[in-house]
Each structure stands twice: as structure tokens, then as C-alpha cells.
Amino acid sequence: MVTTRLPTPGRGPLPERPRPVGAQAPHTPLRPMWCCRACGQPWPCAPARLLLRAEFDRNRTGLSIYLAGLMYEAMRDLYHLNPHDGPDPKALFARFLAWAAPRRPAADPPGSARHHPPASG
Numbered sequence: 576m577v578t579t580r581l582p583t584p585g586r587g588p589l590p591e592r593p594r595p596v597g598a599q600a601p602h603t604p605l606r607p608m609w610c611c612r613a614c615g616q617p618w619p620c621a622p623a624r625l626l627l628r629a630e631f632d633r634n635r636t637g638l639s640i641y642l643a644g645l646m647y648e649a650m651r652d653l654y655h656l657n658p659h660d661g662p663d664p665k666a667l668f669a670r671f672l673a674w675a676a677p678r679r680p681a682a683d684p685p686g687s688a689r690h691h692p693p694a695s696g
């Protein structure tokens with residue numbers, strides 16, 4: 576039998592980062608509200624962003640992939656909690672992903688020939 580329905584996607588990553596520092600509660604999200612379990616702010620709170628940046632310092636792409644998975648999980652939870660007035664996708668993107676965009680390299684990687692348009696005039 577042919578079906579046009581797509582399978583339900585699996586769950587995203589577990590929100591277990593940033594890792595706890597010392598004995599304090601970790602700045603990880605409380606589901607399904609997605610507020611920080613340590614400070615109560617919307618997750619990722621400022622301390623979580625700092626800690627995540629430090630943890631993923633050499634893997635900013637990995638950080639974006641991790642956060643994209645969690646944004647997907649948060650969308651599912653938050654729309655489920657409040658189907659008629661769910662979060663604005665633009666706001667969720669800014670909250671979860673925009674701040675963590677990988678840095679542009681300071682210089683072109685070796686071997687890359689960057690096109691410079693000829694000066695006009």
C-alpha cells in the first residue's frame with residue numbers, strides 16, 4: 576500500500592549540555608516549558624550560552640546542530656503546551672540558533688581562490 580504520510584521523526588538530542596559546573600544545578604532546560612532549571616530564564620539563558628560556547632569552542636558547527644535539534648524539540652513541546660498561541664518561529668530561531676552561528680574564518684582557507692571583482696573606474 577502506498578501512503579503519502581511521512582513517518583513521525585524521531586526524538587532530537589537530549590538536553591544535557593552545558594555540563595554542570597561544581598555542585599550547582601546545571602543550566603539545562605526543564606521540559607516542556609524550556610526554562611532553565613538553574614535560573615528560571617528561557618533556555619538557553621545567558622550562563623548556558625556562555626558555557627555552551629566554551630564547551631563547543633572548537634566545534635561551533637556541532638553547537639549549531641545540537642541547538643537545532645533542541646529547537647525542534649522545544650517547538651514540539653511548546654506548540655503542544657499552547658497550540659493556539661505557540662511561539663513565533665522567528666523568535667525561536669533567534670533564541671536557539673542565531674546567537675550561536677559559527678564564526679567566519681579570519682582568513683580564507685589555504686588554497687581557496689577568492690574572486691575579487693576588478694576595480695571600476
Ligand SMILES: [Zn+2]
Nearest residue numbers: 602611614620
Ligand atoms: Zn540558567
